[in-house]
Amino acid sequence: xxxxxxxxxxxxxxxxxxxxxxxxxxxxxxxxxxxxxxxxxxxxxxxxxxxxxxxxxxxxxxxxxxxxxxxxxxxxxxxxxxxxxxxxxxxxxxxxxxxxxxxxxxxxxxxxxxxxxxxxxxxxxxxxxxxxxxxxxxxxxxxxxxxxxxxxxxxxxxxxxxxxxxxxxxxxxxxxxxxxxxxxxxxxxxxxxxxxxxxxxxxxxxxxxxxxxxxxxxxxxxxxxxxxxxxxxxxxxxxxxxxxxxxxxxxxxxxxxxxxxxxxxxxxxxxxxxxxxxxxxxxxxxxxxxxxxxxxxxxxxxxxxxxxxxxxxxxxxxxxxxxxxxxxxxxxxxxxxxxxxxxxxxxxxxxxxxxxxxxxxxxxxxxxxxxxxxxxxxxxxxxxx
Numbered sequence: 001x002x003x004x005x006x007x008x009x010x011x012x013x014x015x016x017x018x019x020x021x022x023x024x025x026x027x028x029x030x031x032x033x034x035x036x037x038x039x040x041x042x043x044x045x046x047x048x049x050x051x052x053x054x055x056x057x058x059x060x061x062x063x064x065x066x067x068x069x070x071x072x073x074x075x076x077x078x079x080x081x082x083x084x085x086x087x088x089x090x091x092x093x094x095x096x097x098x099x100x101x102x103x104x105x106x107x108x109x110x111x112x113x114x115x116x117x118x119x120x121x122x123x124x125x126x127x128x129x130x131x132x133x134x135x136x137x138x139x140x141x142x143x144x145x146x147x148x149x150x151x152x153x154x155x156x157x158x159x160x161x162x163x164x165x166x167x168x169x170x171x172x173x174x175x176x177x178x179x180x181x182x183x184x185x186x187x188x189x190x191x192x193x194x195x196x197x198x199x200x201x202x203x204x205x206x207x208x209x210x211x212x213x214x215x216x217x218x219x220x221x222x223x224x225x226x227x228x229x230x231x232x233x234x235x236x237x238x239x240x241x242x243x244x245x246x247x248x249x250x251x252x253x254x255x256x257x258x259x260x261x262x263x264x265x266x267x268x269x270x271x272x273x274x275x276x277x278x279x280x281x282x283x284x285x286x287x288x289x290x291x292x293x294x295x296x297x298x299x300x301x302x303x304x305x306x307x308x309x310x311x312x313x314x315x316x317x318x319x320x321x322x323x324x325x326x327x328x329x330x331x332x333x334x335x336x337x338x339x340x341x342x343x344x345x346x347x348x349x350x351x352x353x354x355x356x357x358x359x360x361x362x363x364x365x366x367x368x369x370x371x372x373x374x375x376x377x378x379x380x381x382x383x384x385x
Contacts, residue, residue: 016065018368025145028174028204031379036061040110052113101255112281120353133313139320141168150384165343174204200226224249237268252302275302
């Protein structure tokens with residue numbers, strides 16, 4: 001056994017859930033009807049429990065849970081929770097051979113968040129204060145996975161976001177007809193006026209069409225074009241970025257500091273968007289954020305509202321936190337107390353730890369296991385005319 005007995009890890013429970021969204025998400029890359037959440041409850045010898053989680057957009061959650069339970073959890077028993085950094089590296093190395101990103105990184109994330117939750121509770125402080133942040137609230141931007149909506153429905157959704165007090169907005173682009181994309185962006189720009197607007201292509205374009213398609217959006221003055229091409233195509237983005245008059249944002253599909261470094265060092269990105277859940281948790285997200293800051297880039301956390309707001313508070317000059325319509329745990333009805341979001345700001349909890357308390361009764365209705373059969377969803381069934 002390592003370290004203090006009271007701070008030693010005594011037990012770990014991994015559980016998986018498949019939670020339906022209120023309404024489907026459709027982008028140029030995906031059609032999503034459920035989110036899968038994997039909870040990792042870590043209990044110390046003292047009896048104190050911390051909870052971490054990883055989430056997927058409906059694919060892979062059961063594999064994440066199996067990896068976490070069978071391979072990673074046994075490595076943690078008896079370890080001191082304050083041996084966090086060394087333990088993170090050992091967990092990540094255990095996942096490296098089958099794949100250092102993807103399912104492996106997601107599995108590590110659940111443990112990393114649980115360790116931070118425990119460290120905050122042991123210190124009697126919110127985790128953001130342990131990271132060096134005292135901000136009580138942060139700006140958010142209204143985001144939606146809405147490529148399937150008709151132009152009229154898109155405008156209605158945008159007006160609802162605006163009426164709720166939002167001041168920054170993001171929409172999906174990447175329809176088959178480029179002129180439809182242009183018309184939809186124009187319609188949203190007319191609703192929001194000169195407020196900041198971000199565009200997200202979800203890896204839709206090939207190198208040969210990206211410059212032409214993206215140039216069509218210039219007159220709408222977007223803050224960025226997000227994921228214009230396949231995320232693995234670092235060389236392609238390095239050629240694309242200097243050819244555009246619109247900045248490039250990306251990072252949600254990247255998983256390691258090494259992938260991010262290749263993008264940063266090649267000049268292929270302007271806004272860096274690591275997703276806390278995809279990179280292995282808070283510990284690795286901070287390293288990636290600092291890597292981007294060393295290149296004077298703006299850090300813009302992707303999704304994962306409940307924990308992105310914690311890390312964003314610790315990064316000076318961080319971009320607003322993404323609030324995806326229907327994506328927050330509160331939207332999915334699985335929190336005891338949803339985070340407060342008003343007039344384009346999120347108010348950070350003062351509870352010790354991560355400040356996230358899951359409604360276990362609500363979650364229990366969506367309990368899932370590796371033997372469930374998950375049907376493939378056809379995006380075309382959701383498109384509105």
